[in-house]
Amino acid sequence: VGKVITCKAAVAWGPKEQLKVETITVDPPRAGEVRMKVNFTGVCHTDAYTLGGHDPEGLFPVILGHEGCGTVESVGEGVDHVKPGDVVIPLYTAQCRDCKFCRNPKTNLCQKVRATQGAGKMPDGTSRFKCGDKELFHFMGCSTFSEYTVVAGVSVCAVNSTAPQDKVCLLGCGITTGYGAVLNTAKVEEGSTVAVWGLGAVGLAVVMGAVKAKASRIIGVDINPGKFQVAKEFGCTECVNPKDFDKPIQNVLVDMTDGGLDYTFECIGNVHTMRAALEACHKGWGESVIIGVAASGQEISTRPFQLVTGRVWKGTAFGGYKSRDSVPKLVEEYLAGEMKLDEFITGHMPLDKINEVWNPAFDDMHAGRALRTIIDL
Numbered sequence: 001v002g003k004v005i006t007c008k009a010a011v012a013w014g015p016k017e018q019l020k021v022e023t024i025t026v027d028p029p030r031a032g033e034v035r036m037k038v039n040f041t042g043v044c045h046t047d048a049y050t051l052g053g054h055d056p057e058g059l060f061p062v063i064l065g066h067e068g069c070g071t072v073e074s075v076g077e078g079v080d081h082v083k084p085g086d087v088v089i090p091l092y093t094a095q096c097r098d099c100k101f102c103r104n105p106k107t108n109l110c111q112k113v114r115a116t117q118g119a120g121k122m123p124d125g126t127s128r129f130k131c132g133d134k135e136l137f138h139f140m141g142c143s144t145f146s147e148y149t150v151v152a153g154v155s156v157c158a159v160n161s162t163a164p165q166d167k168v169c170l171l172g173c174g175i176t177t178g179y180g181a182v183l184n185t186a187k188v189e190e191g192s193t194v195a196v197w198g199l200g201a202v203g204l205a206v207v208m209g210a211v212k213a214k215a216s217r218i219i220g221v222d223i224n225p226g227k228f229q230v231a232k233e234f235g236c237t238e239c240v241n242p243k244d245f246d247k248p249i250q251n252v253l254v255d256m257t258d259g260g261l262d263y264t265f266e267c268i269g270n271v272h273t274m275r276a277a278l279e280a281c282h283k284g285w286g287e288s289v290i291i292g293v294a295a296s297g298q299e300i301s302t303r304p305f306q307l308v309t310g311r312v313w314k315g316t317a318f319g320g321y322k323s324r325d326s327v328p329k330l331v332e333e334y335l336a337g338e339m340k341l342d343e344f345i346t347g348h349m350p351l352d353k354i355n356e357v358w359n360p361a362f363d364d365m366h367a368g369r370a371l372r373t374i375i376d377l
């Protein structure tokens with residue numbers, strides 16, 4: 001405790017620039033904080049979105065990454081729920097157990113560190129990262145593209161120490177999000193019909209949740225038919241490509257399902273597919289859940305009669321899971337063989353090759369089937 005650590009990190013110096021692996025310094029954790037060695041991290045859409053300059057609130061220079069796993073190096077004063085050596089997952093959705101959101105069982109959106117996290121800072125308003133004498137911003141309270149990071153105590157949980165860290169890191173974002181959207185947000189019942197827009201990692205996690213909920217039909221919707229094979233392995237009973245039809249896909253699905261789906265999930269982040277997913281729901285009871293994050297400034301629309309006649313439009317973040325309560329349980333579920341993670345991993349990369357993950361040629365190498373690449377730190 002108390003020493004500044006010098007290590008490697010992938011720094012995003014500015015929007016649309018390649019990440020640069022730099023030697024940085026990581027200050028010790030202050031009160032209520034945890035410093036951890038990051039051992040593995042996934043790469044999610046939001047990292048690319050922010051690096052691409054599409055997030056108008058994106059701050060630079062920054063250390064991106066929010067789908068990680070590692071071990072606690074040291075803890076600041078007052079932290080007693082994790083200790084050095086614990087295997088931990090950083091959580092971009094905190095859980096303080098004290099704010100009005102944490103005390104409300106209807107939401108997982110703890111607001112305790114929301115403002116400073118959004119400003120790229122630790123809860124006391126300062127940064128723990130420097131490259132030379134230049135201060136770096138934190139990202140989503142996690143910054144896992146670094147060998148060492150500091151996170152708020154309310155934003156980290158210990159998990160089973162025998163868990164393979166190169167797999168369970170994925171529970172820090174995409175997989176948990178899709179799975180929880182089905183089980184917590186929609187609460188899909190046995191025998192229900194489900195359709196999923198977007199068969200990336202998040203959409204396939206929805207499929208996994210729908211299988212768990214014993215849905216009777218699970219229809220995958222994607223414009224890349226290269227995704228259909230893996231989607232069927234995950235449990236899709238059918239897959240459709242909107243490009244194969246000359247009428248809107250919602251009409252196709254309503255015809256296929258005797259009036260519409262019981263539940264639909266949008267896992268793309270496109271406002272047009274969000275509308276299609278809502279309108280493919282069954283009159284009277286169908287529910288559509290928005291998971292995809294649309295570009296800043298975008299707006300959704302439909303005819304209000306769609307809602308008047310009983311369809312329900314919802315959204316969800318981090319699968320509705322209260323993070324510190326839930327992620328350790330999901331790790332146990334994976335260890336018990338009740339949840340897939342390995343099947344989502346389509347590549348590994350060392351930190352100094354991280355830019356390759358965003359190179360279109362890398363996805364081509366997987367015939368457009370790349371799901372998640374794990375960075376080994």
Ligand code: NAD
Nearest residue numbers: 177198199200201202222223224267268269292293317318
């Ligand atoms: P991904 O890029 O791996 O998958 C997206 C899929 O959508 C691809 O298979 C692509 O072919 C398909 N697609 C694209 N345009 C389409 C269209 N018009 N019609 C049909 N299919 C289309 O992405 P991912 O990592 O699975 O993430 C999906 C979305 O979920 C992103 O928007 C991401 O930001 C969001 N997300 C939300 C949360 C949350 O908490 N709400 C958490 C994580 C990710």
Ligand code: DAO
Nearest residue numbers: 044046109110114173293317
């Ligand atoms: O306003 O309380 C809040 C924070 C909302 C965070 C929502 C995260 C949505 C998903 C992020 C994209 C995937 C990493």
Ligand code: ZN
Nearest residue numbers: 044046173174
């Ligand atoms: Zn993510």
Ligand code: ZN
Nearest residue numbers: 096099102110
């Ligand atoms: Zn809280």
